[in-house]
Amino acid sequence: MTDCVMEAKHVYKTYCVKGEKRKDVKVIEAVKDVSLQIRKGDIKLIFGPSGSGKSTFLRCMAMLDIPDKGDIYLGDQSLTAKGVDLNKARARIGFVFQHIYLFRHLTALGNVELALRQVLKLPKEEARKRAIAALEEVKLTDCIKKYPSQMSGGQAQRVGIARAIARKPDIILLDEPTSALDPELTGEVIDTLRDLAHEGTTMLIVSHEMPFAKEVAEEMIFYDEGHVVETGPPSLFFNAPNTDRAKQFMTRIINRTTRE
Amino acid sequence: MFEWLTNPLYWTWIFQGLTLTVEITLFGVCLGLLLGTLLSIGDIYGGRTARGLIAIYVEFFRGSPLFIQIFIAVYTVPALLHLQMDHYLLAFLVFGLNSAGYQKGYVKGAMQTILDDQMAAGMSVGMSRWQTLRHVIIPQAYRIVIPSWTNEFCSLTKSTSALAFVGLFDLTSAGLSIKGITYQVLPVWMVIGAIYFVWITGVSKLMDVIYERKKIPGVELDLQS
Numbered sequence: 001m002t003d004c005v006m007e008a009k010h011v012y013k014t015y016c017v018k019g020e021k022r023k024d025v026k027v028i029e030a031v032k033d034v035s036l037q038i039r040k041g042d043i044k045l046i047f048g049p050s051g052s053g054k055s056t057f058l059r060c061m062a063m064l065d066i067p068d069k070g071d072i073y074l075g076d077q078s079l080t081a082k083g084v085d086l087n088k089a090r091a092r093i094g095f096v097f098q099h100i101y102l103f104r105h106l107t108a109l110g111n112v113e114l115a116l117r118q119v120l121k122l123p124k125e126e127a128r129k130r131a132i133a134a135l136e137e138v139k140l141t142d143c144i145k146k147y148p149s150q151m152s153g154g155q156a157q158r159v160g161i162a163r164a165i166a167r168k169p170d171i172i173l174l175d176e177p178t179s180a181l182d183p184e185l186t187g188e189v190i191d192t193l194r195d196l197a198h199e200g201t202t203m204l205i206v207s208h209e210m211p212f213a214k215e216v217a218e219e220m221i222f223y224d225e226g227h228v229v230e231t232g233p234p235s236l237f238f239n240a241p242n243t244d245r246a247k248q249f250m251t252r253i254i255n256r257t258t259r260e
Numbered sequence: 261m262f263e264w265l266t267n268p269l270y271w272t273w274i275f276q277g278l279t280l281t282v283e284i285t286l287f288g289v290c291l292g293l294l295l296g297t298l299l300s301i302g303d304i305y306g307g308r309t310a311r312g313l314i315a316i317y318v319e320f321f322r323g324s325p326l327f328i329q330i331f332i333a334v335y336t337v338p339a340l341l342h343l344q345m346d347h348y349l350l351a352f353l354v355f356g357l358n359s360a361g362y363q364k365g366y367v368k369g370a371m372q373t374i375l376d377d378q379m380a381a382g383m384s385v386g387m388s389r390w391q392t393l394r395h396v397i398i399p400q401a402y403r404i405v406i407p408s409w410t411n412e413f414c415s416l417t418k419s420t421s422a423l424a425f426v427g428l429f430d431l432t433s434a435g436l437s438i439k440g441i442t443y444q445v446l447p448v449w450m451v452i453g454a455i456y457f458v459w460i461t462g463v464s465k466l467m468d469v470i471y472e473r474k475k476i477p478g479v480e481l482d483l484q485s
Binding site for chain 2: 090097163
């Protein structure tokens with residue numbers, strides 16, 4: 001039907017936040033009519049102010065949050081249709097979290113191995129081989145026996161990436177993979193992502209790493225207040241975005257980057 | 261004062277009583293953990309009805325004295341059902357059900373400290389909710405629960421003295437029998453008390469060792485806060 005690896009069609013998601021008083025309930029429209037197509041090998045980058053709903057949208061793509069309205073497709077399969085085995089679908093989607101979320105009771109190897117054993121049902125040795133291969137890909141063979149709390153943030157996030165790619169998913173969704181890390185540790189994670197990009201991995205990344213975006217992204221998506229404001233190649237955003245909102249945001253980000 | 265200690269008959273009684281105390285406590289703690297875990301999962305994922313029933317269950321077992329619960333189980337339940345039921349079996353079950361009422365709180369508390377992020381992580385790799393509970397949430401929650409489990413063990417061991425009310429022969433019953441024959445009230449209770457003390461302290465120390473061994477490297481500070 002389509003050659004899309006993943007597609008979002010008119011997705012909506014709202015959620016409630018409790019205020020200070022019990023009766024204060026704020027309804028946040030995190031995703032309002034967002035549509036998006038990703039083809040094989042595409043690298044797309046979503047950026048925009050914090051709190052604008054980027055993460056919620058990404059979680060909807062992986063069906064970790066269920067959209068209120070709209071459709072998500074993985075290949076030809078609708079994930080928002082009734083009776084879909086979402087676990088099977090998620091097995092084909094890699095997800096990397098902002099706050100890493102490694103399994104704390106397992107070593108780096110155990111973190112990568114678990115889904116290979118439980119989801120793909122690989123035999124023990126096969127799973128181990130593939131887990132080690134995934135850890136080699138993120139250049140982490142020296143700490144496969146370490147627990148998450150014994151690693152640096154950058155190492156932990158690379159384990160997070162290894163965990164996401166070990167199943168050889170159709171696409172990897174990355175939710176601000178570097179923003180919880182110390183600035184000096186973001187480099188190693190960006191290097192890993194760059195390697196993945198050069199191998200042709202399909203990725204949808206929420207990030208503000210502008211030099212990285214310029215280098216690898218085919219398309220950048222400026223997202224604000226729950227919807228897509230503007231999309232285009234990096235050159236558009238770095239030279240002259242069409243919307244004022246994007247212009248403002250780019251100026252602010254570029255100033256910040258050069259100051260650093 | 262302590263001459264009775266040389267009589268082997270009394271030691272047989274003490275040993276017999278201690279055996280029941282130990283067996284029923286270990287059984288109670290284990291069944292309590294199993295049921296407590298199921299109740300926690302039901303409380304977190306169940307609907308309103310399930311949560312209501314679980315709340316009633318927990319309040320019943322926490323809110324009434326254990327000896328009344330044992331009394332009801334041993335005398336009232338068989339009478340109502342017109343059945344001959346083994347008193348020992350019923351008492352064992354009551355200890356498990358009672359402990360589940362407490363352990364539900366411990367297990368649920370431990371699960372909730374890790375649930376949000378670890379569940380999302382588990383589901384993001386394609387595991388089902390149940391697989392994530394089994395391979396990620398429960399292994400971590402049980403490590404956190406070990407100290408509460410030690411407390412539960414201590415309090416349950418001492419609660420076994422309630423068995424004397426319904427004529428089951430636990431360690432306290434042994435003490436009552438010896439006291440009834442020897443009239444050495446204080447010495448008997450000192451000896452019985454010392455046996456409780458040694459057993460409870462021994463197991464508590466063992467649990468501390470297990471806690472240290474099973475601890476996830478580097479996260480002990482998070483877990484105890």
